[in-house]
Amino acid sequence: MKMLINVPETVVADALRGLAAAHPELTVDVENRVIVRRDAPVAGQVGLVSGGGSGHEPLHGGFVGPGMLSAACPGEVFTSPVPDQMLRAAAAVDSGAGVLFIVKNYTGDVLNFDMAAEMAEDEGIQVAKVLVNDDVAVTDSLYTAGRRGTGATLFVEKIAGAAAAEGMPLERVEAIARQVNEGSRSFGIALSACSTPAKGSPTFDLPPGELELGIGIHGEPGRERRAMMTSGEIAEAAVEAVVEDLQPRNPVLVLVNGMGATPLLELYGFNAEVHRVLAQRGVPVARVLVGNYVTSLDMAGASLTLCQVDDELLRLYDAPVKTPGLRWGV
Amino acid sequence: MKMLINVPETVVADALRGLAAAHPELTVDVENRVIVRRDAPVAGQVGLVSGGGSGHEPLHGGFVGPGMLSAACPGEVFTSPVPDQMLRAAAAVDSGAGVLFIVKNYTGDVLNFDMAAEMAEDEGIQVAKVLVNDDVAVTDSLYTAGRRGTGATLFVEKIAGAAAAEGMPLERVEAIARQVNEGSRSFGIALSACSTPAKGSPTFDLPPGELELGIGIHGEPGRERRAMMTSGEIAEAAVEAVVEDLQPRNPVLVLVNGMGATPLLELYGFNAEVHRVLAQRGVPVARVLVGNYVTSLDMAGASLTLCQVDDELLRLYDAPVKTPGLRWGV
Incomplete structure (x- = not known):
C-alpha cells in the first residue's frame, strides 16, 4: 500500500509538525506529543483533555481549540498515548478549576488515563474522567473490555467543551459529558x-x-x-x-x-x-x-x-x- | 471496487438528497440539480455561480453559502453540467447586480457555461465569466485545451465570494476573481x-x-x-x-x-x-x-x-x- 509519508517511524511527528505549521493558534509540542490551545490555561474554566492512538484524525488533535478540547495527546498509530503525555497536558490546561479526561474505551487508553489521573492528583490537579463507549456492534473486542468508544467522542468533546467554556464547574462538565455518552x-x-x-x-x-x-x-x-x-x-x-x-x-x-x-x-x-x-x-x-x-x-x-x-x-x-x-x- | 451507493445511476441524486437533509440552509433542487443558498437573491449583491462534474466534493455544492458561492450546478460524475442548470442557477441568484460564472477550464464546462451565459443575457441577466486554469502540470489534457482548473477554484470562490458579499459591483468581483486565478x-x-x-x-x-x-x-x-x-x-x-x-x-x-x-x-x-x-x-x-x-x-x-x-x-x-x-x- 503506497502512502504519502517519509518513513513509518516518523509519521506521527511529521503530522504534528504539519499541524503546527497550519495552526499557529495551537501549541504543538512535537517531542512530547501534546497539542494545547495556545491560550491555555483559561482562567476559571475546566480543562478538557483527550487522546488516543493516531490514525483517527481529525480526532483528537483537530478538536483542540475554544469550545472543545483544551489539549490532546496523540499516541503512535492505533496505540495509546502514555501517562506522561496526559500529565503534561493536564498541567498545561489546569487553571485551578480542574481537568476532565475524555477517554475512549480501549484497554490501553483506560489504563494510561487512570495512571495519569493519579499522577495529576498527586500534583494537586483535580481530575475527573468520562469513558466513551458508544459502539453497539460488539461487547468485547481485541482492544476493549465492554463497548468501544467511537463517533460519540466528537459529541462528548463538543458539548462538554461548550459547558467548560461557559465556566461550569468540573462536576457539572463531567455530568454533561456522561449524559452525552449515555445518550x-x-x-x-x-x-x-x-x-x-x-x-x-x-x-x-x-x-x-x-x-x-x-x-x-x-x-x-x-x-x-x-x-x-x-x-x-x-x-x-x-x-x-x-x-x-x-x-x-x-x-x-x-x-x-x-x-x-x-x-x-x-x-x-x-x-x-x-x-x-x-x-x-x-x-x-x-x-x-x-x-x-x-x-x-x-x-x-x-x-x-x-x-x-x-x-x-x-x-x-x-x-x-x-x-x-x-x-x-x- | 466496493462503493457505499445504491446503483451508479442515482449517485448524484442520492448525494443531493443527503446534502438537503444535512443542510436546511441550502435550497437543493434534486430534479434540476441546482444548489442555491436559501436567502438568494441577496439584494445588491453579485451572484456567484459555479459547477462542474460531480466527484470533487465538497467542490462545488459544499461551497454554497454566505461569503462564497450563491449557487452550484453538479453534473454527473466527471461530466459537465448542462446549460439549463446554469441558467436556472443564474436566474435564482441574480438580484439585478449581475452574476459571475466561475468556470474550471475543461472543454465541456467552458462550452456549457458559454452557452448558459448567452441564454442568461437573453433573459436580461448580466453575466461575467472567469476561467480557472491553475494546474501547471500539463498544457493540454484529455479534457482540456490549456491548463486545467483545480485547487485554485477554492481560492477564487472564497475571495470573489467575499468581494460579492461586500457589495462590490460585477466588474470588480470579476477582476478580483481573475487576479486570484492569475496568482x-x-x-x-x-x-x-x-x-x-x-x-x-x-x-x-x-x-x-x-x-x-x-x-x-x-x-x-x-x-x-x-x-x-x-x-x-x-x-x-x-x-x-x-x-x-x-x-x-x-x-x-x-x-x-x-x-x-x-x-x-x-x-x-x-x-x-x-x-x-x-x-x-x-x-x-x-x-x-x-x-x-x-x-x-x-x-x-x-x-x-x-x-x-x-x-x-x-x-x-x-x-x-x-x-x-x-x-x-x-
Whole structure:
C-alpha cells in the first residue's frame, strides 16, 4: 500500500509538525506529543483533555481549540498515548478549576488515563474522567473490555467543551459529558481494511464483494460479514442497530462519519438513506454532520452515530467552536 | 471496487438528497440539480455561480453559502453540467447586480457555461465569466485545451465570494476573481487511480511502487510516472513546479489538498514537508488549509496550490464564510 509519508517511524511527528505549521493558534509540542490551545490555561474554566492512538484524525488533535478540547495527546498509530503525555497536558490546561479526561474505551487508553489521573492528583490537579463507549456492534473486542468508544467522542468533546467554556464547574462538565455518552450509540461498516504505516498492508482481509458490519475504528472485527449491500440496506442495518439499543425519546444529533477513504459524494448519499430510515421510524433529527471526523486511516466505509439531546445539550452543541476539524460561530 | 451507493445511476441524486437533509440552509433542487443558498437573491449583491462534474466534493455544492458561492450546478460524475442548470442557477441568484460564472477550464464546462451565459443575457441577466486554469502540470489534457482548473477554484470562490458579499459591483468581483486565478498555481500527485461508480474499477492502471506526478482531478494523465517517492521528495517536486511557474512576490495562501483517500495524518505530514521547502525557498506563508477540498472520488494522493495575495485579497480571504465545506467567522 503506497502512502504519502517519509518513513513509518516518523509519521506521527511529521503530522504534528504539519499541524503546527497550519495552526499557529495551537501549541504543538512535537517531542512530547501534546497539542494545547495556545491560550491555555483559561482562567476559571475546566480543562478538557483527550487522546488516543493516531490514525483517527481529525480526532483528537483537530478538536483542540475554544469550545472543545483544551489539549490532546496523540499516541503512535492505533496505540495509546502514555501517562506522561496526559500529565503534561493536564498541567498545561489546569487553571485551578480542574481537568476532565475524555477517554475512549480501549484497554490501553483506560489504563494510561487512570495512571495519569493519579499522577495529576498527586500534583494537586483535580481530575475527573468520562469513558466513551458508544459502539453497539460488539461487547468485547481485541482492544476493549465492554463497548468501544467511537463517533460519540466528537459529541462528548463538543458539548462538554461548550459547558467548560461557559465556566461550569468540573462536576457539572463531567455530568454533561456522561449524559452525552449515555445518550449516544454508534455502528460502523467497512468496505475495505485500513493499512497502518508500520505494517504497510491491509490489517485484515476483506474479500471483493463482501463488507463487514459492526467494524471498529482499528479494523478490529465486527459483528458479521455479508455479501455487498446497497447504501439503503446498510443504512437500514445501521439505524436499526443504533435505534434499537438507544430507544431515543428526544431529537437526535446525527453523525454520518467517513472512515477515511469513502468519497464525500457517497457519504452524502448514505446520509439520505439514513434520514429516510430515521423518518420511517419516527426519530426526529435536530442536527446533522456529514464528513470524515473519526477515521481509521484509509479504511473505506462509514459509521453512524446518534446522540439524543435535550434543550440544554442542543444549546451547548450549537455554541461556538473554533478548532481545525470543527468550526462554527466564530 | 466496493462503493457505499445504491446503483451508479442515482449517485448524484442520492448525494443531493443527503446534502438537503444535512443542510436546511441550502435550497437543493434534486430534479434540476441546482444548489442555491436559501436567502438568494441577496439584494445588491453579485451572484456567484459555479459547477462542474460531480466527484470533487465538497467542490462545488459544499461551497454554497454566505461569503462564497450563491449557487452550484453538479453534473454527473466527471461530466459537465448542462446549460439549463446554469441558467436556472443564474436566474435564482441574480438580484439585478449581475452574476459571475466561475468556470474550471475543461472543454465541456467552458462550452456549457458559454452557452448558459448567452441564454442568461437573453433573459436580461448580466453575466461575467472567469476561467480557472491553475494546474501547471500539463498544457493540454484529455479534457482540456490549456491548463486545467483545480485547487485554485477554492481560492477564487472564497475571495470573489467575499468581494460579492461586500457589495462590490460585477466588474470588480470579476477582476478580483481573475487576479486570484492569475496568482494561483497547482500541482497534484496520485498514489492510486480513482474508480467512478459507472465504471466500478480504477480509471487507469498505476502499478504498485509507482506514483504519478502532475495528475489531474479526473485521473487524466500527468507529467510522468516515477518509482515511489517520500513525502519530502514529493513536496520538493510539487513546490518546485508551482513556485518556478508562479514566481511569487507576495505571501501565499497554501492549500494542501487531499484527493480523497489519503488520510489526514498523511496530509498533515505532507504539509510539514511543503512548509520546509517553502521556507528554504524564502516564500512567506500567509494562511494554510489542509484537508479534502477539491477531490477526485477515492483517489489517493494530494495536490498543492499556492495563491499569492496582497492585503486586499488576504482581507477578503479572511472574511466570514458559512458553507458546508468551509466555514469561519460565523
